[in-house]
Amino acid sequence: MNSAPSSCDAPPLLTLLVREGCHLCEDMAAQLHELLPGDGFRLERVDIDLDPALREQHNVRVPVLMLAGEELCHHFLDLQAVREGLAGYTGGNVRAD
Numbered sequence: 001m002n003s004a005p006s007s008c009d010a011p012p013l014l015t016l017l018v019r020e021g022c023h024l025c026e027d028m029a030a031q032l033h034e035l036l037p038g039d040g041f042r043l044e045r046v047d048i049d050l051d052p053a054l055r056e057q058h059n060v061r062v063p064v065l066m067l068a069g070e071e072l073c074h075h076f077l078d079l080q081a082v083r084e085g086l087a088g089y090t091g092g093n094v095r096a097d
Contacts, residue, residue: 012089013042014072014082017064019049024064024075031077032065041086 005026008012015039018025025045032043058064064074067085072078 011039011041012067012086013044015044015046015066017048017054017058017062017066018045019062020047022062028063028065028077031079032082035077035079036082036086 011087016029016032018029028073029043030046032041046054048058058074061074065072065077065082067082067089072081072085
């Protein structure tokens with residue numbers, strides 16, 4: 001029997017668009033871990049400088065925090081927007097109210 005959690009059971013995946021040496025990026029990641037329960041989300045960091053399209057789109061906007069392809073905030077953590085996004089998360093989509 002496979003005891004691995006299904007994708008429906010996995011916590012939401014937050015994507016943090018970052019750049020090497022960006023102190024705001026490090027600050028946002030640290031704040032996420034300090035202010036939200038650790039089992040309530042997964043965090044993937046994506047370096048925009050490794051992808052020309054991401055670099056062009058977000059060059060001066062990092063860090064950018066996304067959930068299911070939707071931007072939650074950039075430059076500084078908007079804790080209310082993140083909590084609302086996580087609360088509305090439905091396994092791949094953010095519920096629109």
